[in-house]
Amino acid sequence: MAEKINVAVIGASGYTGLELLKILTVHPMFHITYVGTSEGGEDVVKMHPSLLNVAKGKAQKSEASQIAKVADLAFLALPHQASMGFAKVLLVHGVKVVDLSADYRLSQEVYEAHYCPHEDPENIPKAAYGLPELHREAIKSAQLVANPGCYPAASLLALVPFLPYMRADAPVFIDAKSGISGAGKKPNPLTQFVNINENMMAYNPFSHRHEPEIKEQLFLRNNQPKQVFFVPQLIPITRGMLVNAYVQLKENIDPVAVLEAFYANEPFVRVRKEPVTLKATAGSHFCDIFAKEKESVLFLSSSIDNLLRGASSQAVVNANIMCGLDEYMGIPTLSYVP
């Protein structure tokens, strides 16, 4: 049997960190050798009581040089800006990196316009954008993969197949809804129970940092600028993401046939004949897409689990590809239904 590949999970105390621990603990070929948090010293089970009798050991204070001694690949489940400090050092030591933050997803110019000054611009052009259905070949040979944002993952998988049919002068409107785990474990006024229970609201309309990520990826696909108007909303569920997009087409098309042809060899994109639901994908790596056309207007509806296809299972798929393993080894397929 082939030797296992040693991996590190940095930011293991967070929501996507927990999902990584869950997937990697039962993964046939990855072996967790380093669990990193900000301060270190926490018992993994104390940090995540759901892992009792499943995982053990203590977290360590995350230090790139120490990680490089024990891991061939590191998952960075860290806030943006924190990730780049780790990635920069790990790459010098020859460690493969899958970064779940936004630090390497965008060009330096767009990143700095929407986030903060970049401390590792040299590595930005070396990063592959981690959506294998669109960038598989680049991921295979990359040492650094920028995992997509959750909203962009769901949006791009629905929109990209239709780029050749879109009216060049018409904008794309994206209306997206996310479960509260999308905001990470740190409480904020928007995500407090009394605010979000039996409630929902838009936030950062037309100014969310995922709008430029979607725009840039659409542009890279066909070299044509596309106007994108993106409105995210918070809904009172723990996990799940529903993205509805409205697109003007050049002509009448059969959108289901377009999707079926585009994703014919992609087992983790399911083309649905009925509008998609959150529950059918929550707990799994699937992205479900529904499409309907009327009078050259296209309605797209896409559903993913924000913590899995939107973050951690996507990160493990990328790691599988980077390590030459079967792309879908150890990836969750069963949703939490009912």
Ligand SMILES: NC(=O)C1=CN([C@@H]2O[C@H](COP(=O)(O)OP(=O)(O)OC[C@H]3O[C@@H](n4cnc5c(N)ncnc54)[C@H](OP(=O)(O)O)[C@@H]3O)[C@@H](O)[C@H]2O)C=CC1
């Ligand atoms: N939640 C989601 O649905 C998605 C998240 N992402 C991205 O994934 C990343 C992680 O998100 P998420 O898990 O939700 O966030 P959380 O806030 O839940 O977790 C982030 C973790 O990072 C740790 N951390 C922060 N700074 C450092 C540091 N300098 N060294 C080591 N650990 C550190 C914190 O640990 P400690 O407690 O030790 O301080 C915290 O537990 C973010 O970049 C996020 O944008 C991407 C797609 C979807």
Ligand SMILES: CC(=O)N[C@@H](CCC(=O)OP(=O)(O)O)C(=O)O
């Ligand atoms: C519900 C919620 O708050 N969602 C987050 C996006 C999810 C995420 O973590 O995206 P990045 O990987 O780009 O940081 C937000 O709107 O900022």
